[in-house]
Amino acid sequence: MTALNRRIRTRVGTLAVADHGSGEPVVMWPSLFSDHRLYDLVTERLGPQWRTIRVDGPGFGRSTPPRGDVQPATYAAAVVDLLDELDVDQSFVAGCSWGGQVAAHVAVQSPNRCRGVLMMNTPLAPSVGGHRPLIFGTRWLGSTSFWGRGVARSMIAEPTTRAHPGRVADFVAAFRSFDRTAAATTVQTVLARSPGLADVLPRLRAPATILMGAQDRLYPPADAMAQAQRAVNATVAIVQSCGHLAPLEAPQSVVDALESLRDRAAGPADARR
Template identity: 30%
Template sequence: MMNAITEFTKTAPVSHLVPTSLARLHVVETGQGPETLVLWPSIFTDHHIYDDLVARLSTSYRFLLIDGPAHGQSEGGTDAFTMEDCAKAMSEVMDHFNLDRAIVGGTSWGGITAAHLALMSPARVKALVLMNTPMQIDAKRPGLKARFIAGGARWALKTASFRNGVAESFFSATVLAANTAYARAFHDMLKAANPAPLATAVRSVILRGAPLLDRMSELTVPTLVIAGKEDRMYPIAVQAKAALLAPQGRFEAVGGKHISAVERPDRVADIIKKFIGLEAAQ
């Protein structure tokens, strides 16, 4: 990963703090190319999960990488929000950069956000990239683990055991061991976060969501679903089913757990580049 990060820093990313209806969100603008990819990360992570992906694609595509509320360098609040609110904020970021349409996507929370933007404003979305995205998250029936994470986030974030538990769910042990710089950055971000706003964001994602699976058939844009083969939180069979429900859906399984952009950046970069190429050819 360190070689990829070194390449990434050469692209001279520019940081912006963009006003939105949720909060002022930190956005990293980097790369170059005729197409712009707007990506939003998972809860408990920031834009750095895309470092390796950007390192491989920044000479072909422009990126806008959005830190979610209370994550990374984004501001946050204590008012709960919905996934529609997140989609609106993503649209407002696009407005800030005078971007009428783009390829939008994200990881987990970011995938839900991008999918809602595609449902709310399909004219703004050229194509949709859903990485490791929960398809059956249901605030009406949250599981025990979801309730534990949502309830304990504010108080437990400062404890190494809680952060290690999140890391073990998100990343393969071999990936964390090989990428010590990323593992350290993951812990540092959570330790530095403001506990109350970050907990609000986590609770909003986990406890105010609705199943995306039921709405995949409503998507009118080309949709790519990427899933980790060892992701125990979101079974691969459900991910494949969701992709088939989308009228223009494509499904790709990759090795690793929940954050495929970190786990298998080469494979994910190749999949996205092929997907964009196929859409451009049609």
């Protein structure tokens, strides 16, 4: 898959970006413990009719490390900086887990720039404390394959591990390229200091889709559904045999969701003709 080819200065530092294609633009923000490569399989399936703008989130990959406790609302403003620099007027915004929080904030903060939002495996409720093993493990072991294998077991569903061991191996191998200190800062912020999306979801006006993994052990659908229903303009879908990383585990479901969002976003414009 084509690699990083842009470095773009934003209000949160420099974002490393893989920008490819010339069709419908979609910004893709990754989950914790991953970078732009999380969306390789999705990008392959979307094809040339989409322009995929895949970001390395600060703390993982080649973007500038986070400057302390940076919340998703601030990263959302940086996405707009990125769109400005790339001369993109409107874009779909997709995010997995932490990235889903960023995507939701983009849609609310800058509705004129966001055609639709896709949230995958996203923590919707506040995260205050908890997740201590992931926080301390990242602090001490965060840039090792050993830690990558542990995180993979907590995030990736067993059916994916059996059917696609190569995908899991690639996910684990990426850990060796992460800055442990930067990753630990991001993980602590997201897993222990996040206000959640309770106040954001009711303000979504762009077409939205919320994808949940039926086997997501970190954020099970049964726990997330009440919050998801606060997004009155969103479609909620549960992806079977999927854990916490839909772009890696169920890339075709992600492609289908983006294409459906594109159709929904086009509908009102067509109706006005």
